Amino acid sequence: MSIIENLNLVRKGIPNEVKLVAVSKTKPNEAIEEAYRAGQRVFGENKPQELTQKWNDLPKDIEWHMIGHLQTNKVKYIAPFVSLIHSVDSPKLLAVIDKEAAKNGRVVDCLFQMHIAEEETKFGFDYADLSEFLESGALAELRNVRMVGVMGMATFTDNQEQVSYEFRHLKEIFTKIKQRYFAGDAHFKEISMGMSDDYSLAIAEGSTIVRVGSAIFGGRVYSSK
Ligand SMILES: *Cc1c(COP(=O)(O)O)cnc(C)c1O
DSSP, rough: OOHHHHHHHHHSSSSSTTTEEETTTTTOHHHHHHHHHOOOOOESSHHHHHHHHHHHHHHHHHHEEOOOOOOOOHHHHTTTOOOOEEOOSSSHHHHHHHHHHHHHTTEEEEEEOOOSOOOOSSSSBBBHHHOOOOTTTGGGGGGEEEEEEEEEEOSSOOHHHHHHHHHHHHHHHHHHHHHHOOOOOOOEEEEEEEOOOHHHHHTTTTTEEEOOOHHOOOOOOOOOO
8 A cells, every 4th residue: 555545534534623743753755745645734753853853854844743752952953843742851951942942943742741651661751740840830931841741652562452552641640730720721631641552542542642653554664773
């Protein structure tokens, strides 16, 4: 199947109000251009340098999302153009994004990445850490970031019940944070959850943004370097 056929198949399973981020990490520009020609305008990458290179090379009406773990010293590369950072996993990172966004005269939209999986290795806030940060009032000082919701990744497992449970948990976290800290803020409304293997489960649990890579572009190509 071609990228366009894959894309159309994925789109059929996603309601209009759910945003599809086409995850193009490791894929060449030609693959992105093919999806672009089929109307796709939102792409996600997980490496700042690769993201910056693709932003440089490709049409400027593409909305680029940073979805992977972000080191503070790399924020400067993407601050001039990134549309949404899904992977804010510490107050320190958020402060750096704020500083770099200010240098570019921008306000950058961000999601709090929440740790919902069983695995130890996945990045993200625990609810306790996040509420401590939100209670501290430090967010109000950051004028160049705008928090628009939460993101999470489920455990890598075939157990669909567990995956659904973890997505439900993320939705509950979102609702609690929304009520306590963002009740009057119409922009705080996004729940980024769901990948190629589990986006249908995520949508059933209230996802507003899905991040789909291999179901669109096929398996990933890793360079041998
Ligand atoms: C790679 C990646 C995806 C897409 O994964 P697929 O299984 O290829 O759909 C989604 N989210 C994040 C954070 C990723 O790193």
